[in-house]
Amino acid sequence: MKTLTPDPPRSNTDYTHTLLNNHAATQxxxxxxxxxxxxxxxxxxxxxxxxxxxxxxxxxxxxxxxDLGRLxxxxxxxxxxxxxxxxxxxxxxxxxxxxxxxxxxxxxSGAYAMLLYHYHPENRHLRQWLTHEVVPAMRCG
Numbered sequence: 001m002k003t004l005t006p007d008p009p010r011s012n013t014d015y016t017h018t019l020l021n022n023h024a025a026t027q028x029x030x031x032x033x034x035x036x037x038x039x040x041x042x043x044x045x046x047x048x049x050x051x052x053x054x055x056x057x058x059x060x061x062x063x064x065x066x067d068l069g070r071l072x073x074x075x076x077x078x079x080x081x082x083x084x085x086x087x088x089x090x091x092x093x094x095x096x097x098x099x100x101x102x103x104x105x106x107x108x109s110g111a112y113a114m115l116l117y118h119y120h121p122e123n124r125h126l127r128q129w130l131t132h133e134v135v136p137a138m139r140c141g
Contacts, residue, residue, distance in 0.1 A: 042096040056138050088113060091105070111130065127141060
């Protein structure tokens, strides 16, 4: 018995386009797919040879949770951020060092809250650095 196969696609792009157009479930998923906003450019601050990536979004500063965790000597992941309110953390597309990636970011109030939740004497100096150097530098542009 001989089976008939359709003509092969001319290119990978044609093949992908054909697959997407022929599947109703894919079409429904694409209808609800939202394109990420343009990546935000981060500004890098350095303390004790460790970086802190910061962006200005709307009217407030957002800092990278991973970088802040390194400065605190802790790992700040999703589980550690469960103590924060929903408006104090979010994932944003950040451009830093020439690459774009979704990065878990903390609002200014979220950063201060993490410093309070994970008390360590050095965190006082870290908070002062954020308050007196990073935030004013971000506000001035």
